[in-house]
Amino acid sequence: MVAMDAVTVISHRRDGLVQSAAELRAVAEAAAHGTWTDDQLAAWLMAAYLRPLTLDETADLTLAMAASGKRLDLTGLPKPWLDKHSTGGVGDKTTLVLLPLLASFGLTMVKMSGRGLGITGGTIDKLESVPGFRIDLTPAEMVAQASRIGLALTGQTPRLAPADGKLYALRDVTATVGSIPLITSSILSKKIAGGAETVVIDVKCGSGAFMRDLSSAKELAHWLTEVGRRAGLRVATHVTDMDQPLGRCAGNALEVREALAVLAGREQGRFTELCVHLAVSTLAEVGRPASEAEVRQALVGGTALAKAKEWFAAQGADISVFESENWCIAPHVHEVSWPGEPGWVKRVDAGQVGHAVVHLGGGREKKTDTIDPSVGVETLVAVGDKVEPGQTLFRVHTAGQDVPDILSAVQVVTEQIVPCSLFLG
Ligand code: URA
Numbered sequence: 001m002v003a004m005d006a007v008t009v010i011s012h013r014r015d016g017l018v019q020s021a022a023e024l025r026a027v028a029e030a031a032a033h034g035t036w037t038d039d040q041l042a043a044w045l046m047a048a049y050l051r052p053l054t055l056d057e058t059a060d061l062t063l064a065m066a067a068s069g070k071r072l073d074l075t076g077l078p079k080p081w082l083d084k085h086s087t088g089g090v091g092d093k094t095t096l097v098l099l100p101l102l103a104s105f106g107l108t109m110v111k112m113s114g115r116g117l118g119i120t121g122g123t124i125d126k127l128e129s130v131p132g133f134r135i136d137l138t139p140a141e142m143v144a145q146a147s148r149i150g151l152a153l154t155g156q157t158p159r160l161a162p163a164d165g166k167l168y169a170l171r172d173v174t175a176t177v178g179s180i181p182l183i184t185s186s187i188l189s190k191k192i193a194g195g196a197e198t199v200v201i202d203v204k205c206g207s208g209a210f211m212r213d214l215s216s217a218k219e220l221a222h223w224l225t226e227v228g229r230r231a232g233l234r235v236a237t238h239v240t241d242m243d244q245p246l247g248r249c250a251g252n253a254l255e256v257r258e259a260l261a262v263l264a265g266r267e268q269g270r271f272t273e274l275c276v277h278l279a280v281s282t283l284a285e286v287g288r289p290a291s292e293a294e295v296r297q298a299l300v301g302g303t304a305l306a307k308a309k310e311w312f313a314a315q316g317a318d319i320s321v322f323e324s325e326n327w328c329i330a331p332h333v334h335e336v337s338w339p340g341e342p343g344w345v346k347r348v349d350a351g352q353v354g355h356a357v358v359h360l361g362g363g364r365e366k367k368t369d370t371i372d373p374s375v376g377v378e379t380l381v382a383v384g385d386k387v388e389p390g391q392t393l394f395r396v397h398t399a400g401q402d403v404p405d406i407l408s409a410v411q412v413v414t415e416q417i418v419p420c421s422l423f424l425g
Contacts, residue, residue, distance in 0.1 A: 004023065006026075006030065006036045006037075006040040006044075007040075009023050009026055009044065010040060010043050010044045010047060013044055013047035013051055014047040014051070016051045018054070019057055019060075020060075021060040021063075021064070024057060024060045025060075025064040025067075027041070027044055027064070028061065028065045028067070028068045029068060029163070031065075031068070031162075031163040031166040032069060032162040032163040032166065038170060041167065041170055042174045045167065045170055045171055045176045046174060048176070048179065048181070048182060049175075049176040049178075049179045049182070052179060052180070052181050053185075054181075055223070055226050057181070058181040058184055058185050058223070058227045061181075061185045061189075062184070062185040062189045062227055062231050063192070063231050064163070065161055065163040065185055065186075066189040066190075066192035066193045068161060068163035068189075069159050069160050069161055069162040069193060070139065070159045070160055070193070071160070071192070071195060072110065072142065072193065072194050073139075073143070074108070074110060074143060074146070074195040076143075076147065077108045077110075077143065077146055077147050078106070078108050078150075079108065079197070080108065080198055080286040080287075080288075081195060081196055081197045081198070082102065082107050082109055082198050082199070082282070083110065083111050083194055083196035083199045083200075084098050084109070084111065084200045084201075084202075084278075084282070085199055085200070085201045086204060087187075087201070087202070087203050087204050087209065087210050087211065087220070088116075088121070088204060088209065088210060089206075089208045089209045089242040089350065090119055090120065090121070090245045090250050090350040090351070090353055091121075091245040091247050091248075091255065091271070091350070091353075091379075092120065092121065092202075092204065092242075092246050093123075093126060093246075093247070093249075093256070093258060093259045094202060094246075094271075094274060094275060095111065095113060095123045096126065096127075096255070096259035096260075096308075097259050097262050097263055097275040097304075098275055098282075099151050099153060099311070100151065100263060100304050100307040100308035100310075101275065101279050101298060101299070101304040102279055102283070103149070103150035103307050103311070104303045104307040105283055105288060105290060105298070106150065106288065107150070107283075107286065108146055108150055109146070109153075110143075110146050110151070110152055110153075110194060110195060110196065111153045111154075111194070112153075112155070112157070112190060113127075113154075113155065113156070115155075116364060116371075117363075117364055117367060118354075118358070118363065118365070119208060119351060119354025119363060120204075120209070121250070121252065121357075121363060123153070124155045125252050125371060125373065126253075126255050126256050127153070127315075127317075128252070128373065129252040129256055129373030130253075130256055130312065130317045130318070130321055130327075130328075131317065131321070131327065131328075132318045133312065133315055133316060134317075135154060135155045135315075136154065136155060137152060137154040137315070139159075142154055145314050145315075149307070149311060149314055150307070152314075152315075153311075153315070156190070160190065160194060161190045161192075164185075164186050164189050167182075167186070178210075180220050180223050183220065184220070184223045184227045188224065188227055188231060188235070191233060192231060192232075192233055196233065197233070197234060198233075198234040198235075198285065198286055199228065199234070199235050199236070200237075200238070200278060200281075201221070201224050201235060202237075202238050202240055202274075202278065203221045203238065204217070204239075204240060204241075204242035205239055205240065205241060205242055205243075205424055206241055206242035206243030206350060207242070207349050207350050207351035208242045208243065208244075208245060208246075208350025208351050208354050209350075214239070214424055214425070217239045217424070217425075218239055218424075218425050221237035221239050221425065222237075224237055225237055234285075236281065236285045238277075238423065238425075239423075240274060240422055240423055241421065241423075242350055243350055243383075243420070244347070244348040244349075244379075244382060244383050245348065245350045245377075245379045246270065246271050246350075247270065247271030247272075248267075248378050248379060249377075249379075250353055250362075250376050250377050250379070251357050251360075251373075251374075251376010251377060251397060252328075252373040252374075252376065253327070253328035253373045254376040254378065255376070257325055260305075260308070260321065260322060263304050263305045263308045264299075264302075264305050265296075265300030265301070265302075269382070270382065270422050272299075273422060274422055275299075276292060276295050276296060277422075277423065279295045280295050283295075305322070308322075309322055328374045329374055329397075330372075330376070330397035330398055331398075331399060331400060332397070332399070332400055333395055333396070333397050333398075334395070334396045334398065334403045335394070335395055336396060336403070336406055336407055337391060337393060338388070338389060338390065338391045338392075338393050338410070338412065339407070340412060341412075342386070342387065342388050343386075343387060343413055343414050344384065344385065344412065344413055344414075344415065344416050344417045345381050345382065345383050345384060345385045345387055345410060345411070346383065346411045346412065346413045346417050347383060347410065348381065348382065348409055348410050349409040349410075352406065352408070352409035353379060353394075353406065353409055356396070356405075356406045356409075357375070359401075359404045360372070360375040360396070360397075360398055360401060360404070361375050362376045372399055374397065374399070375397050375398055375399055376397050377395070377396050377397070377406065378394060378395040378396075380392055380393060380394065380395065381393050381410065382419065383417060383419040383420070384416075384418060384419035387412055393407070393410055394406050394407075
């Protein structure tokens with residue numbers, strides 16, 4: 001029989017032995033119930049970082065982490081039960097559009113979302129900028145709301161996948177976040193605990209994302225798919241560009257306003273294209289195919305918007321936000337113009353725009369920071385655009401602090417530029 005004491009489990013990982021499902025269950029249970037010290041969990045995490053888990057081990061760890069708390073029971077809700085996840089990026093408000101858009105096609109969308117940390121924002125912070133929006137639905141309220149209107153979203157609760165909460169917090173302070181098996185188990189355990197059967201995952205790649213280069217983004221996508229399959233979860237992945245900000249706005253209330261404009265069919269560009277593409281491929285994935293024209297019609301024809309209003313109202317939000325842009329407004333707006341010669345935009349550095357939003361107070365450097373939902377940056381040019389001297393590149397919404405350097409996020413060249421595809425794999 002395998003001894004399950006902490007030192008043995010840690011030493012097996014340290015020595016590169018294959019760990020059994022029982023050993024990995026011991027790690028997850030220890031994280032959830034506090035039966036190992038933080039030092040022991042941190043030692044195991046560092047060993048796992050240096051001696052990465054195999055696909056099979058990662059699936060075992062994922063299932064053990066999912067089983068470390070409650071699982072949302074969606075029995076009785078119409079299938080398919082779908083969740084949607086993004087690995088996070090600057091200006092990534094896709095959830096706000098995709099949830100009501102897909103629910104308007106009859107899918108059941110039940111989602112737990114997180115808060116932002118660093119340059120990548122979080123859906124919960126964005127929705128909290130909307131007066132009245134409740135982000136603390138109980139599991140029973142989630143299920144009741146999803147059965148009534150087809151969608152529900154809540155913040156992460158310590159009752160679902162508590163092992164991930166503990167392990168993630170320790171990874172954050174032990175330089176062990178960037179391990180593909182650990183990221184995979186962290187993401188998928190929460191999806192399984194949330195009751196989903198199918199998950200669509202947008203793996204972001206570029207300067208405004210966790211994964212900076214294409215090969216690591218593709219590797220993460222591969223791991224998510226393969227570990228999902230082993231753990232009984234259908235995972236569809238997309239790798240998409242995050243080198244320039246996604247859409248026009250980065251900053252919480254600004255992003256909600258932009259998402260509502262997309263839902264009303266009023267906004268074009270790369271963000272709208274991403275939403276349409278993800279919706280079309282998700283509907284095909286779950287056997288409810290719809291054409292691109294039908295998805296676009298749901299946006300311009302009002303059905304997605306009507307579903308979004310139903311959703312916001314169900315979660316207590318003031319739905320006058322659908323009629324007016326005049327809510328959660330920052331007191332100052334500064335325009336940043338192009339001071340150089342005419343040319344074409346070669347680069348808009350998403351990472352730098354994200355750091356500017358954090359600097360303004362729209363994001364957190366550390367988990368305990370409070371944020372100002374009204375601040376942010378509107379990026380008015382995209383890679384490939386022609387720019388003229390004096391043209392406005394950014395609108396910076398501030399609470400009165402100094403405007404961070406953002407001009408250097410833009411590179412303009414004299415030859416015409418063809419933007420890279422939004423869809424990278
Ligand atoms: N998102 C998660 O939920 N977990 C990780 O480990 C990284 C990103």
